[in-house]
Amino acid sequence: MxxxxxxxxxxxxxxxxxxxxxxxxxxxxxxxxxxxxxxxxxxxxxxxxxxxxxxxxxxxxxxxxxxxxxxxxxxxxxxxxxxxxxxxxxxxxxxxxxxxxxxxxxxxxxxxxxxxxxxxxxxxxxxxxxxxxxxxxxxxxxxxxxxxxxxxxxxxxxxxxxxxxxxxxxxxxxxxxxxxxxxxxxxQGWSAHFANNRVIRTERAYEHAIRLGVGIGVGLGVPFMMALAAGGTWWVMRKKIGRANKIEG
Incomplete structure (x- = not known):
């Protein structure tokens, strides 16, 4: 698979x-x-x-x-x-x-x-x-x-x-x-739910940065946060799928 x-x-x-x-x-x-x-x-x-x-x-x-x-x-x-x-x-x-x-x-x-x-x-x-x-x-x-x-x-x-x-x-x-x-x-649904939760958290972080008025720093910080979110998603999902493969094997 x-x-x-x-x-x-x-x-x-x-x-x-x-x-x-x-x-x-x-x-x-x-x-x-x-x-x-x-x-x-x-x-x-x-x-x-x-x-x-x-x-x-x-x-x-x-x-x-x-x-x-x-x-x-x-x-x-x-x-x-x-x-x-x-x-x-x-x-x-x-x-x-x-x-x-x-x-x-x-x-x-x-x-x-x-x-x-x-x-x-x-x-x-x-x-x-x-x-x-x-x-x-x-x-x-x-x-x-x-x-x-x-x-x-x-x-x-x-x-x-x-x-x-x-x-x-x-x-x-x-x-x-x-x-x-x-x-x-x-x-599978749990995959989409996990990714969607990550998106929601990233959006909230973006809105929080706007409220703080960090100005030009937002332009640099948001792409970094998105990259960090994607990396975190990959790491956690690798662990989950690795454990699932061990169980199936």
Missing amino acids: KSSIPILLALLSTTAHAFDPSSGPHCDPDSGLRFCLTSFIWCEHTGNGKDDCFYPENVYSLQQTDYDGAPAILTWGYSYIISWKGADPDYPVNIAWSFPNETERNSISYKWEYNTTIPPPTHYIWTLNSTAMFPNPLAPNMSSAAARGNAEGVGNLRVSQPEKAAAMNATVDEAGVLDASSDFITI
């Missing part, structure tokens, strides 16, 4: 930009009522490397910038809204999650999926509960513990209407009833 340390060091902030996937170029209204995700697309794609991003609650950026790049981070135990528009009301929507099999690298990705009712709703509340999700018919040999470890590899969601595509004698891509989310990884 891969270490969560690099991930934890990235859990320092979320961004709050105005990017909205339901009205951005991803779901261009000029192209007609297109079947597309209206969530799980966290950054617009302008092609110039400066893509505005918005990460909702409990979704974190793997890098401390306001622009697209690394995959996002989700947390086991939380619920997320998967939403879409443009679905044909006569067919269900299929939601599929795939991520790499880190144990057997040459094998296919493991997967979880869900089919909505007819007519399909416009959203689904997706709760990341490994015990309820694994094993399943698409991943019969994947235990819930193994799923939590493997899901630290980059995966994504795909929404589609395969029954409509079959009725058209076409693939879901040819039928225009397929969309894929931005990439993300999934970590």
Whole structure:
């Protein structure tokens, strides 16, 4: 199982930009009522490397910038809204999650999926509960513990209407009833809580420095405090993960 340390060091902030996937170029209204995700697309794609991003609650950026790049981070135990528009009301929507099999690298990705009712709703509340999700018919040999470890590899969601595509004698891509989310990884809740507590403490230290009126010293002190917080997070998590590995071994 891969270490969560690099991930934890990235859990320092979320961004709050105005990017909205339901009205951005991803779901261009000029192209007609297109079947597309209206969530799980966290950054617009302008092609110039400066893509505005918005990460909702409990979704974190793997890098401390306001622009697209690394995959996002989700947390086991939380619920997320998967939403879409443009679905044909006569067919269900299929939601599929795939991520790499880190144990057997040459094998296919493991997967979880869900089919909505007819007519399909416009959203689904997706709760990341490994015990309820694994094993399943698409991943019969994947235990819930193994799923939590493997899901630290980059995966994504795909929404589609395969029954409509079959009725058209076409693939879901040819039928225009397929969309894929931005990439993300999934970590355990205690990791996110620990990192978030570190962020809160750093923010409080920053506010305290402002109240003290240290002036230009803040500009030098805050980056140092952030670096110290990240270092402290790394050291404590290394100890925790080291002990966990000894227990598992």
